[in-house]
Amino acid sequence: MAELPEELKERFDREVNSQPVMIYMKGTPEFPMCGYSQRAAQCFQSLGVPVGHVNVLMDPEAWEGVKLYSDWPTIPQIFIGGEFVGGSSIVMEMLESGELEAKVNAAKEKAQSESTTA
Amino acid sequence: MAYTPQQLKQAIENGLPDSVAYIEDTKGTGDHFNAVVICPEFEGKSAVEQHRMVHRAMQEIIEGDLHALHLKTLTPAAAERAGYHIA
Numbered sequence: 001m002a003e004l005p006e007e008l009k010e011r012f013d014r015e016v017n018s019q020p021v022m023i024y025m026k027g028t029p030e031f032p033m034c035g036y037s038q039r040a041a042q043c044f045q046s047l048g049v050p051v052g053h054v055n056v057l058m059d060p061e062a063w064e065g066v067k068l069y070s071d072w073p074t075i076p077q078i079f080i081g082g083e084f085v086g087g088s089s090i091v092m093e094m095l096e097s098g099e100l101e102a103k104v105n106a107a108k109e110k111a112q113s114e115s116t117t118a
Numbered sequence: 119m120a121y122t123p124q125q126l127k128q129a130i131e132n133g134l135p136d137s138v139a140y141i142e143d144t145k146g147t148g149d150h151f152n153a154v155v156i157c158p159e160f161e162g163k164s165a166v167e168q169h170r171m172v173h174r175a176m177q178e179i180i181e182g183d184l185h186a187l188h189l190k191t192l193t194p195a196a197a198e199r200a201g202y203h204i205a
Contacts, residue, residue, distance in 0.1 A: 034186075035186075036186060036188070071170065072166075072169075072170070072173070073173050073180045073181070074180075074186075074187065084166065085166065086165055086166045086169060087169070087189075088188070089169075089188050089189050089190060090165045090166065090169065093165070093190075094165075
């Protein structure tokens with residue numbers, strides 16, 4: 001896969017906007033299969049924030065596709081409010097600085113106001 | 119294929135002008151690395167953009183058999199605040 005097929009792009013557009021926090025990871029938040037995916041998911045658990053996830057080990061198309069979608073070579077990949085924020089090391093730094101909580105809260109508010117106006 | 123910390127350091131420092139890279143092979147197996155990269159060109163860029171610059175500099179290695187890279191990027195000013203000593 002050198003270029004992202006249009007239908008996959010549409011899938012990611014939908015998916016990353018379907019939840020305030022979306023993680024493409026190896027394994028699941030309950031059963032992570034990689035230390036980096038585990039740490040990324042734990043950042044949100046420590047804030048008490050539920051996350052949507054895609055287990056790329058079960059979804060090879062998403063595994064390769066999300067790298068093209070976000071122009072980022074590694075897994076995990078984290079999206080907040082539909083916006084790509086980075087991998088595990090960036091998310092851990094954001095947790096420490098307090099930026100992560102602020103961003104998640106803004107995404108939750110946005111999702112709420114959209115669902116009430118819809 | 120395994121890599122040496124020196125190979126990563128060279129790729130990053132060659133690809134990013136005036137950068138300094140500190141690399142640690144965390145498992146001793148040549149495929150899990152911690153990297154700290156300090157570069158003046160990071161100034162004014164988001165963390166995602168800074169990491170992408172490093173990814174691009176080491177593209178061949180990233181597309182090879184690198185399993186894990188824990189990356190921290192810093193501007194020279196941020197590095198000084200964080201207590202890194204730049205040789």
